[in-house]
Amino acid sequence: MAGSDLRISEHPILGQTKEGREVTFTYDGRPLTGYEGEPIAAALRAAGVMVHRYTAKKHTPRGIFCAIGRCTDCVMIVDGEPNVRTCMTPLREGMKVQTQYGVSSRPEVTP
Amino acid sequence: MKRVDLIVIGAGPSGLSAAIEAAKTGMSVLVFDENARPGGQLFKQIHKFFGSKEHKAKIRGFVIGQQLLKEAEDAGVQVSLESTVIGIYPEREVVVRKYVETPAADGTDPQEPSSRHEAVFHYKADAILVATGASENMVMFDGWTLPGVMGAGAAQTLMNLHGVRPGKRVLMLGSGNVGLVVSFQLLQAGCQVAALVDAAPKIGGYGVHAAKVARCGVPFYLSHTIKKVEGTNHVTGVTIAEVDSHFQFIPGTEKHFDVDTVCVAVGLSPMSQLLKMAGCEMDNSGKGGGQIPVVDAAGQTSVPGIFAAGDVAGIEEASSAMIEGRMAGIRIAEYLGYETKEAGEAEFSKEEASLEGLRQGMFAPQNRGMKIEKTEEGIPISTNLLKHGFVADDEIGRFPGVTHKAGIHPVMECTQNIPCNPCQDACAKHCIHIGLNITALPAVEEGSTCIGCGMCVASCSGQAIFLVNEHTKEGCAEVTLPYEFLPLPKAGDEGFGMSRSGKPVCRAKVVKVRTSKAFDHTALLTIEVPEDMAMKARFYRSRLECTGGDSVIAQSRIKGAEVSQNGATGDRPCESKAAAESEKREEGAAI
Amino acid sequence: MRTDRSKDLGPCLPMEGDDRIVCRCEEVTQGEIRQAVHDGMFTMTEIRRYLRCGMGLCQGQTCSRLVSGIVARELGIRPGELRPASSRAPMRPLEMSIWANECQAPDGAAETKKGGAGDEKC
Numbered sequence: 001m002a003g004s005d006l007r008i009s010e011h012p013i014l015g016q017t018k019e020g021r022e023v024t025f026t027y028d029g030r031p032l033t034g035y036e037g038e039p040i041a042a043a044l045r046a047a048g049v050m051v052h053r054y055t056a057k058k059h060t061p062r063g064i065f066c067a068i069g070r071c072t073d074c075v076m077i078v079d080g081e082p083n084v085r086t087c088m089t090p091l092r093e094g095m096k097v098q099t100q101y102g103v104s105s106r107p108e109v110t111p
Numbered sequence: 112m113k114r115v116d117l118i119v120i121g122a123g124p125s126g127l128s129a130a131i132e133a134a135k136t137g138m139s140v141l142v143f144d145e146n147a148r149p150g151g152q153l154f155k156q157i158h159k160f161f162g163s164k165e166h167k168a169k170i171r172g173f174v175i176g177q178q179l180l181k182e183a184e185d186a187g188v189q190v191s192l193e194s195t196v197i198g199i200y201p202e203r204e205v206v207v208r209k210y211v212e213t214p215a216a217d218g219t220d221p222q223e224p225s226s227r228h229e230a231v232f233h234y235k236a237d238a239i240l241v242a243t244g245a246s247e248n249m250v251m252f253d254g255w256t257l258p259g260v261m262g263a264g265a266a267q268t269l270m271n272l273h274g275v276r277p278g279k280r281v282l283m284l285g286s287g288n289v290g291l292v293v294s295f296q297l298l299q300a301g302c303q304v305a306a307l308v309d310a311a312p313k314i315g316g317y318g319v320h321a322a323k324v325a326r327c328g329v330p331f332y333l334s335h336t337i338k339k340v341e342g343t344n345h346v347t348g349v350t351i352a353e354v355d356s357h358f359q360f361i362p363g364t365e366k367h368f369d370v371d372t373v374c375v376a377v378g379l380s381p382m383s384q385l386l387k388m389a390g391c392e393m394d395n396s397g398k399g400g401g402q403i404p405v406v407d408a409a410g411q412t413s414v415p416g417i418f419a420a421g422d423v424a425g426i427e428e429a430s431s432a433m434i435e436g437r438m439a440g441i442r443i444a445e446y447l448g449y450e451t452k453e454a455g456e457a458e459f460s461k462e463e464a465s466l467e468g469l470r471q472g473m474f475a476p477q478n479r480g481m482k483i484e485k486t487e488e489g490i491p492i493s494t495n496l497l498k499h500g501f502v503a504d505d506e507i508g509r510f511p512g513v514t515h516k517a518g519i520h521p522v523m524e525c526t527q528n529i530p531c532n533p534c535q536d537a538c539a540k541h542c543i544h545i546g547l548n549i550t551a552l553p554a555v556e557e558g559s560t561c562i563g564c565g566m567c568v569a570s571c572s573g574q575a576i577f578l579v580n581e582h583t584k585e586g587c588a589e590v591t592l593p594y595e596f597l598p599l600p601k602a603g604d605e606g607f608g609m610s611r612s613g614k615p616v617c618r619a620k621v622v623k624v625r626t627s628k629a630f631d632h633t634a635l636l637t638i639e640v641p642e643d644m645a646m647k648a649r650f651y652r653s654r655l656e657c658t659g660g661d662s663v664i665a666q667s668r669i670k671g672a673e674v675s676q677n678g679a680t681g682d683r684p685c686e687s688k689a690a691a692e693s694e695k696r697e698e699g700a701a702i
Numbered sequence: 703m704r705t706d707r708s709k710d711l712g713p714c715l716p717m718e719g720d721d722r723i724v725c726r727c728e729e730v731t732q733g734e735i736r737q738a739v740h741d742g743m744f745t746m747t748e749i750r751r752y753l754r755c756g757m758g759l760c761q762g763q764t765c766s767r768l769v770s771g772i773v774a775r776e777l778g779i780r781p782g783e784l785r786p787a788s789s790r791a792p793m794r795p796l797e798m799s800i801w802a803n804e805c806q807a808p809d810g811a812a813e814t815k816k817g818g819a820g821d822e823k824c
């Protein structure tokens with residue numbers, strides 16, 4: 001995929017990384033591309049996004065931590081729904097992904 | 112409420128294996144897994160597995176996963192994916208969260224042919240096998256919540272399942288097999304590994320795993336741990352420091368690395384909460400890596416009809432999890448009367464013997480925490496290997512796989528007793544001897560003739576076998592080594608021979624590159640090096656990699672330049688003498 | 703596993719790392735956990751109810767081992783001697799709307815590969 005130096009185009013063991021259909025989604029309103037069916041978190045990482053949310057109490061940034069749906073640190077607001085585990089949720093065309101502040105999409109609402 | 116004979120929770124190595132054995136006897140088996148794909152963590156394992164033929168040794172983990180899935184399909188095992196078990200209730204009732212597909216005919220949006228929503232379902236089974244595996248342990252340090260700090264398993268998931276590097280430059284905390292294997296995989300994915308750090312004074316994982324990371328130039332910092340991870344919104348650097356025998360930081364020993372990712376590999380804990388909820392008696396003593404159920408030899412817990420297998424019943428590894436799963440599957444079939452005691456017993460004891468085979472050697476569960484100073488053969492263990500990740504030049508000669516001989520011959524730098532023997536079967540000329548004791552160190556069979564086919568090199572899961580011809584022509588030697596990186600060098604390329612510690616020691620010319628289906632993605636690189644480097648050069652780096660560029664090994668940049676200036680003025684790499692001198696200095700400094 | 707409640711722990715002196723987050727979900731620090739022990743919370747269940755650590759989205763998947771380590775150290779016992787927290791459903795984050803949505807899985811129906819795309823009716 002163009003512009004991402006974190007994508008592995010060819011792997012010595014796994015060969016050509018098989019890719020699905022390229023889809024467009026938005027991240028905080030910014031259009032990004034990824035591959036259909038890959039976890040949202042993988043598409044974001046490849047696009048250079050590291051901060052998925054800011055916590056409710058101390059407003060500190062969080063990102064991918066376990067990548068297998070256990071830790072829930074990577075949750076974001078996806079299509080309006082908060083607390084969506086982005087490492088487990090497959091990317092689809094037109095998805096609206098937003099940074100989560102506490103459980104809100106707007107920083108100022110955070111108590 | 113739907114009823115089946117057996118519900119398996121977790122479609123990983125042990126769960127699938129159990130489901131296969133049970134389904135073979137005619138039982139109705141339903142496997143739940145919360146992930147979108149089955150196989151658990153097997154599909155992120157891209158290294159060749161250890162063990163014996165019956166343990167699928169020298170086959171890569173993800174290929175074993177594919178084989179297991181095929182076997183499950185053939186046996187008629189039903190796997191329900193994206194199905195999360197949220198509780199086990201009395202009378203073996205299982206509550207599952209899963210998706211329901213609503214057809215468009217139900218009056219939903221015509222634009223959407225069908226819609227999915229989630230609901231809760233109840234199932235009942237005569238037996239339940241909990242095979243939920245384990246989760247990664249964590250340690251706390253300042254900055255551990257910053258984006259960029261992640262579990263080693265997370266890094267593995269990103270790069271091996273999703274084709275995305277977790278970062279560009281990584282520091283690994285933890286020198287157990289997970290830390291070592293993932294470090295190597297990070298290098299394979301094209302990341303830089305700045306350092307491998309462990310608070311323990313000795314490397315915890317297999318020496319061969321450490322050695323292949325060390326020869327790529329990754330420095331090991333034992334008795335060190337993370338003091339602080341830096342960054343505002345994400346990781347920009349990390350400071351480590353040495354710790355004393357009480358794991359307290361020693362002032363003034365801080366070392367800083369610019370990294371964008373910190374991986375943590377400090378062990379696994381069984382995910383046994385479901386078993387506890389089901390009322391199974393638990394063992395909280397800490398053996399098995401955390402809270403584990405009390406089980407009998409068949410994996411049955413204190414609650415009749417509820418079984419456990421794999422990491423949830425005590426942390427081991429994927430190969431033993433598969434065997435444990437099969438054992439539990441057989442016993443469950445017996446328990447429910449689908450298999451006679453006699454027939455079951457025969458199969459069970461076969462699996463039991465196979466498991467016994469894996470639980471041997473220095474790293475066997477019963478040896479955990481023990482101080483082992485000598486091999487079974489009575490040879491002192493390499494102390495340099497345990498501290499720095501590579502066997503020192505003055506230690507390597509004492510191991511039975513390392514011998515000198517005229518002509519091409521295998522050199523097996525396998526120095527710890529681990530249950531593994533594919534090299535013995537790989538050699539058609541019977542040059543390699545391990546014998547019936549699977550943990551014995553491989554030895555060169557006297558009087559045998561190596562034909563240089565390279566099968567042993569490619570078959571060694573630890574990448575510890577080299578073919579060496581100590582004298583090919585005046586002043587020259589050839590070393591054939593396993594190579595699993597891209598880009599693959601070509602015959603004629605010139606670069607550097609790297610020592611076991613990952614330092615350039617001489618100029619080297621690639622004379623042959625062999626790839627073959629039989630080698631399974633391990634390329635065999637034959638390099639020509641100066642004669643005195645035959646027993647020292649164990650890796651190859653191209654000139655570009657050694658002098659800069661954005662490639663894997665910025666660490667050796669300066670050293671590489673040094674060598675290219677001081678040494679190797681002649682045309683032929685094997686004429687280099689000054690390089691050898693520079694190597695001596697560096698090796699001295701490393702130890 | 704009896705809990706000795708007469709134990710005198712002495713004063714809760716500040717320690718290195720007290721401001722460090724332990725429970726990542728509920729943002730509970732080491733200092734808060736240590737103070738809770740001195741306040742008389744001697745079991746994992748009490749600590750969870752008092753501070754909410756391990757009660758967030760991940761349900762203690764990440765921190766329970768760390769928390770029990772801190773509590774045990776404060777009590778001067780081994781983590782294994784500590785009474786573990788109880789385990790109860792749901793084991794994974796679950797929206798109430800889904801939990802309340804009970805469905806019937808038809809008897810004998812074939813499960814399909816992708817979760818639940820079978821004959822289940824709600």
